[in-house]
Amino acid sequence: MTRPRQSVTGQADESGPWFVPPAGQERRRRVLTRDRLVTEALAILGQDGVNALSMRALATRLEVVPGALYRHVRNKEQLHDLVLDSVLAELDLRVEDQAAWTGRIALLARRLRTVLEKHPGTAGLLKIRDPLGPHSLALAEAFLASLCAAGLSPRQAGLAYSLVYGYTLGFALDGPACANEQRVRDSATRGELHAFLRSLPQDRFPTVAALGEHVWIDNREERFTAGLATILAGLTVDMLSPED
Amino acid sequence: MTRPRQSVTGQADESGPWFVPPAGQERRRRVLTRDRLVTEALAILGQDGVNALSMRALATRLEVVPGALYRHVRNKEQLHDLVLDSVLAELDLRVEDQAAWTGRIALLARRLRTVLEKHPGTAGLLKIRDPLGPHSLALAEAFLASLCAAGLSPRQAGLAYSLVYGYTLGFALDGPACANEQRVRDSATRGELHAFLRSLPQDRFPTVAALGEHVWIDNREERFTAGLATILAGLTVDMLSPED
DNA sequence: ACCTTACAGTGAACACCGTTCACGGTCAAT
DNA sequence: ATTGACCGTGAACGGTGTTCACTGTAAGGT
Numbered sequence A, B: 001m002t003r004p005r006q007s008v009t010g011q012a013d014e015s016g017p018w019f020v021p022p023a024g025q026e027r028r029r030r031v032l033t034r035d036r037l038v039t040e041a042l043a044i045l046g047q048d049g050v051n052a053l054s055m056r057a058l059a060t061r062l063e064v065v066p067g068a069l070y071r072h073v074r075n076k077e078q079l080h081d082l083v084l085d086s087v088l089a090e091l092d093l094r095v096e097d098q099a100a101w102t103g104r105i106a107l108l109a110r111r112l113r114t115v116l117e118k119h120p121g122t123a124g125l126l127k128i129r130d131p132l133g134p135h136s137l138a139l140a141e142a143f144l145a146s147l148c149a150a151g152l153s154p155r156q157a158g159l160a161y162s163l164v165y166g167y168t169l170g171f172a173l174d175g176p177a178c179a180n181e182q183r184v185r186d187s188a189t190r191g192e193l194h195a196f197l198r199s200l201p202q203d204r205f206p207t208v209a210a211l212g213e214h215v216w217i218d219n220r221e222e223r224f225t226a227g228l229a230t231i232l233a234g235l236t237v238d239m240l241s242p243e244d
Numbered sequence C: 001a002c003c004t005t006a007c008a009g010t011g012a013a014c015a016c017c018g019t020t021c022a023c024g025g026t027c028a029a030t
Numbered sequence D: 001a002t003t004g005a006c007c008g009t010g011a012a013c014g015g016t017g018t019t020c021a022c023t024g025t026a027a028g029g030t
Helices: A034-048 A055-061 A066-071 A076-088 A101-118 A122-127 A134-149 A154-173 A179-185 A187-198 A206-215 A220-240 B034-048 B055-061 B066-071 B076-088 B101-118 B122-127 B134-149 B154-173 B179-185 B187-198 B206-215 B220-240
Strands: none
Touching (some): A055 A066, A055 A076, A101 A122, A101 A134, A101 A220, A134 A154, A134 B206, A154 B154, A154 B206, A179 A187, A206 B154, A220 B154, A220 B220, B034 B055, B055 B066, B076 B101, B101 B122, B101 B220, B154 B220, B187 B206
């Protein structure tokens, strides 16, 4: 599959004139960079999912031995951090054109979800890392600034931020690539699932049996939008009532 | 460390009279059970976290060879499912005494969080599995029944259920054992973190620098309660407005 | 132009992981 | 007593993250 590099050492005792790459021994100094690591890691992530992102796979893709990666990255965790910050860098945080503060928050949340789902698996990393890298902080800044400008107290703003941020992260976490979501996306599997729900004993699960087909459906988009709207409505209520 | 079992085959050629356990070769039939697997898996999970739950660790704990587990469990994924359902079985779903429907929902969410955080790591499994086991379904039944009784349409009920359920799961996911939370729990580390936040460039992160210490604090309990209240307030608003 | 030095990638190893399978001992039913 | 089903054993396979002595290259100083 991959071109054997040993055979190049001999002088064309192979059959075809393989046009020996550039130099006799193919200089190997300075082939790796942190940026190359992160870029290719993102490629693997977006192509084969988070489970496919192994040090060995990354090394293979970079045509390098696994241990070589550790010259540029302390361990896999740091690689994750770098990947995360690189992903968050894609976020456009400019929301000044939105009149209502709820519009600004919603726009940020929507963009966050888009970026996270564009690189499947990254949300899973974020949930348990909170990198505190520059772009992660910039995102927090954008959220908090909008919330403060809306008149929320520092405490309210902090609570609101972690609510919206956590909601979006949690939503992107079981992304479209998740087994749970796949089950409901494919119409055949969904049919089985609905049949299963309908067949449940009516005495123990009456409500699930009755409206299971309205719950386990392929409505990711509606679910995200509606959930976000509900949260923002709740925040508006909180802001009006003197709870602080 | 562990008692070597090979030496028992010979007839006490070892030094001490080890009082050969029960029988000459220590009958090994019927040592394992699904229940024992699940119980010990929960023990490992609650003791050393989700990363420590490996087939080999479980086998060692059960004083058995790794492959033996596969007589009782198809693979690790099924073990996860069994563990999850066993955890959800601890949930008390009786909420009839609560007058307001919001009280019922809040009570269920609170109990769910308690149970999930009692067994660290289980939330992480739930997020990506949705086992559809009996106890998982019973939980959905309890939520949906309360929401329907409150007068929500099937669609609204479904959306509300996944919002509250997802919120609670996501919250329990980065539980107290998470590195992110630990950082803010320990007062020394929190001091460093606050100093770091204060030291941020005022021109790029003014809001974070100003109220970072009100955001990254040890207020899990308040965060959960406030977030839940906000969501319920939002749901109440949704219910009053004719959005369906 | 030479020598020295720092470093990046190599190759091999270590210690784990999940999973499979032929084997053989034990028990229950015949 | 014989049979047969079952269950744990031991060993292996292929995968993972990580470490480390080694070595050739490239750059800097003289």
